[in-house]
Amino acid sequence: AQKITQTQPGMFVQEKEAVTLDCTYDTSDPSYGLFWYKQPSSGEMIFLIYQGSYDQQNATEGRYSLNFQKARKSANLVISASQLGDSAMYFCAMREGYSSASKIIFGSGTRLSIRP
Amino acid sequence: GAVVSQHPSRVICKSGTSVKIECRSLDFQATTMFWYRQFPKQSLMLMATSNEGSKATYEQGVEKDKFLINHASLTLSTLTVTSAHPEDSSFYICSARDDSINTEAFFGQGTRLTVV
Numbered sequence: 454a455q456k457i458t459q460t461q462p463g464m465f466v467q468e469k470e471a472v473t474l475d476c477t478y479d480t481s482d483p484s485y486g487l488f489w490y491k492q493p494s495s496g497e498m499i500f501l502i503y504q505g506s507y508d509q510q511n512a513t514e515g516r517y518s519l520n521f522q523k524a525r526k527s528a529n530l531v532i533s534a535s536q537l538g539d540s541a542m543y544f545c546a547m548r549e550g551y552s553s554a555s556k557i558i559f560g561s562g563t564r565l566s567i568r569p
Numbered sequence: 570g571a572v573v574s575q576h577p578s579r580v581i582c583k584s585g586t587s588v589k590i591e592c593r594s595l596d597f598q599a600t601t602m603f604w605y606r607q608f609p610k611q612s613l614m615l616m617a618t619s620n621e622g623s624k625a626t627y628e629q630g631v632e633k634d635k636f637l638i639n640h641a642s643l644t645l646s647t648l649t650v651t652s653a654h655p656e657d658s659s660f661y662i663c664s665a666r667d668d669s670i671n672t673e674a675f676f677g678q679g680t681r682l683t684v685v
Contacts, residue, residue: 500676562611
C-alpha cells in the first residue's frame with residue numbers, strides 16, 4: 454500500500470506567488486518523521502524541512518513551511534514568494550520510527566515549474 | 570551541515586563488467602546508510618539498508634547477488650553492481666543519517682550509471 458501520496462505530478466506557478474505542494478501519508482507507528490526534499494535537474498537531493506510526529510508546532514525554514522495536520526495525515530509544503538530557482542522536483546518522504554536504522558520512503562514527487 | 574560524498578558521479582561501463590560506487594559520510598558517523606535507485610522521472614526506490622559490520626538488508630525484489638553492499642566502516646558504504654546489463658542503467662543515490670542527530674538524512678550527489 455502506498456504510504457506517501459503526492460497527488461500533483463506537476464504544477465505551474467507564477468514567480469513571487471506562494472505555492473502549496475500536497476502530501477498525505479499513512480502509518481500506524483506513533484513515532485515518525487516527515488521530510489521534504491528538493492531535487493533539481495542535477496539530481497542531488499536537497500533537504501528542505503523536517504517535522505516530527507510529536508512536534509507541536511509546524512516546522513518552518515526560511516521560505517518553507519510545513520502545514521502538518523496530524524489527524525488528516527497530511528504534511529503539505531508551502532513555499533512563500535516563489536523564485537525561478539525553485540523550479541525542481543519536490544519529494545515528500547516519511548521515516549517510521551526514530552532510530553538511525555529507520556528507512557525513509559518517498560512519494561512519487563511533484564514537478565514544480567515557476568513562470569517568470 | 571553534514572556532508573555525504575558519493576563517487577563516481579557518472580560512470581559508463583560495458584555489459585558484463587562490475588561497477589563499484591562509494592558513499593562516504595565526511596564529518597559524521599553513520600551506522601546505517603541507505604541505497605536508492607531512481608529511474609528517469611520517477612521517485613527514489615529504496616534498494617537496501619547498509620549496516621556497518623553486518624549484512625545489508627535488501628528490499629523485496631532487489632537481487633542481493635546483483636547489488637553487493639559492503640559497509641566496512643562507520644563512514645563508508647559501497648554498492649557494487651555485478652555483471653552489469655543495460656537494464657541496470659539508472660541513477661543510484663545513497664543517504665546516511667548522523668548517529669548523534671536524530672533528524673534528516675543526508676544524500677550523496679548520486680551516480681548516473683550507463684551500461685552499454
